[in-house]
Amino acid sequence: MNTNIFRRSVQFYRTIMIRLLIIASLILACLNMEAQGLRVAFIGDPQVDDITELEYARRSIYAELKQRKDLDLIIILGDLVNDQTALIAPSKESLDSLSCSWFAVPGNHDFDVYEDKERLRDLSSWKQMIGYTDTTYVHSGVRFILMNDVIYSKDRGYDGGFNPEAVAFMDSVLVNTPTRSQVVLCTHIPVSHTKECKRIYELFSEHKNVLYVSGHTHSVSRHYIPAGAMLHEEIIAGAASGSWWRGVKGPDGIPYALQNCGAPRGYFVVDFLRNRIKTTYTPLSEEYGLSARISDIGDKKLLIINVFGGNKAGDVQVRIPGMGRMLLKRTDSVAPEVLDVIAFNKSLTADERRKRRSDIIPLRRIRSPHLWAVELPSDLVLPENVKVVYSDRAMKFRAKVPVSVSR
Numbered sequence: 001m002n003t004n005i006f007r008r009s010v011q012f013y014r015t016i017m018i019r020l021l022i023i024a025s026l027i028l029a030c031l032n033m034e035a036q037g038l039r040v041a042f043i044g045d046p047q048v049d050d051i052t053e054l055e056y057a058r059r060s061i062y063a064e065l066k067q068r069k070d071l072d073l074i075i076i077l078g079d080l081v082n083d084q085t086a087l088i089a090p091s092k093e094s095l096d097s098l099s100c101s102w103f104a105v106p107g108n109h110d111f112d113v114y115e116d117k118e119r120l121r122d123l124s125s126w127k128q129m130i131g132y133t134d135t136t137y138v139h140s141g142v143r144f145i146l147m148n149d150v151i152y153s154k155d156r157g158y159d160g161g162f163n164p165e166a167v168a169f170m171d172s173v174l175v176n177t178p179t180r181s182q183v184v185l186c187t188h189i190p191v192s193h194t195k196e197c198k199r200i201y202e203l204f205s206e207h208k209n210v211l212y213v214s215g216h217t218h219s220v221s222r223h224y225i226p227a228g229a230m231l232h233e234e235i236i237a238g239a240a241s242g243s244w245w246r247g248v249k250g251p252d253g254i255p256y257a258l259q260n261c262g263a264p265r266g267y268f269v270v271d272f273l274r275n276r277i278k279t280t281y282t283p284l285s286e287e288y289g290l291s292a293r294i295s296d297i298g299d300k301k302l303l304i305i306n307v308f309g310g311n312k313a314g315d316v317q318v319r320i321p322g323m324g325r326m327l328l329k330r331t332d333s334v335a336p337e338v339l340d341v342i343a344f345n346k347s348l349t350a351d352e353r354r355k356r357r358s359d360i361i362p363l364r365r366i367r368s369p370h371l372w373a374v375e376l377p378s379d380l381v382l383p384e385n386v387k388v389v390y391s392d393r394a395m396k397f398r399a400k401v402p403v404s405v406s407r
Helices: 002-036 051-067 085-096 124-129 164-175 197-204 336-347 350-355
Strands: 038-043 073-076 101-104 135-139 142-146 150-153 157-160 182-186 209-214 220-227 230-237 266-273 276-283 290-297 300-307 315-320 324-327 371-376 385-391 396-405
Touching: 038 051, 038 230, 051 085, 085 124, 101 142, 142 164, 164 197, 182 197, 197 220, 209 266, 209 276, 230 266, 290 336, 290 385, 300 315, 300 336, 300 385, 315 371
Parallel strands: 038 073, 073 101, 142 182, 182 209, 209 230, 290 396
Antiparallel strands: 038 266, 135 142, 150 157, 220 230, 266 276, 290 300, 300 371, 315 324, 315 385, 385 396
């Protein structure tokens, strides 16, 4: 009797252990699936104007992408060229040499230019070389929608927007896409900058996980867009060309080309995990994805942290020796890096400006969307490095970065 009870007990616990092992295996499998996910690089505005700039792109952004073996997909967000549509073919050759699939949307500088001013600019060369303007596909469960949102007119240049056929195309795609699926709308001009933005937001509002990605502005920005009880996100990815391949050349012979938000040339990588994304901004000319500056503004000494790929809703904390951890506030101001460039431009004589035209980055005093600041005691001994903790819904990191002083 006791032996039977013992055997039944052993069998019972063995069954429980097997079930627990199965559950644990399933959990680990799910975690592993999420860890692998889908990794996509989003590249804004290579915008090459001649063979020299094509070589800059080949030696920087295309070389960077070619050596990466962790990407599943690459999407070019328009302005592959700078009105020189003869360069679409050699640009395509560089992209075809990459180690993963790539897609592209056309930008306003990818349209053909005609000597006949009455002839409307079009995408004849783009269609011949790339093969499409609007398209959609599913990769690893993520629905991608790539759309041309540049509308040229004879009298007003171009606008950002969607014609009725484009809206109908997106509607038909979304109707056949489950509302819980991750959806990515890729355009050149940011959706938030188009005339139909409210209509597009409404069109996508039934879908839970929506990401809008674009280029065009030659600056980097991330922000949330309310969609009922949900928050969709828009990433304006900046430009691989920075400020049109302008500026003093670095050790690699490629122009600095700082962007107007104070971010260096770079690109975004987005990991699509289960029902969420993880975002990274990768600079092409800097070691870190952020900068730390001490700036004297009036009688205040400020520590300014520029998180190049930061979201407007992000939190920034710093740890300074002797002061502990401090929470910074986002500040709407011009990036210190931009002020440095403007000061350099003004320091040149008229003769120097003529001789060094390509060294001059045409930056303006535009407020950066990814600056955070905190006031410091005037007598504080400046640290060489600060520890920065950044966090938003899709980007989290810790970094120890050197502190520099604005001129």
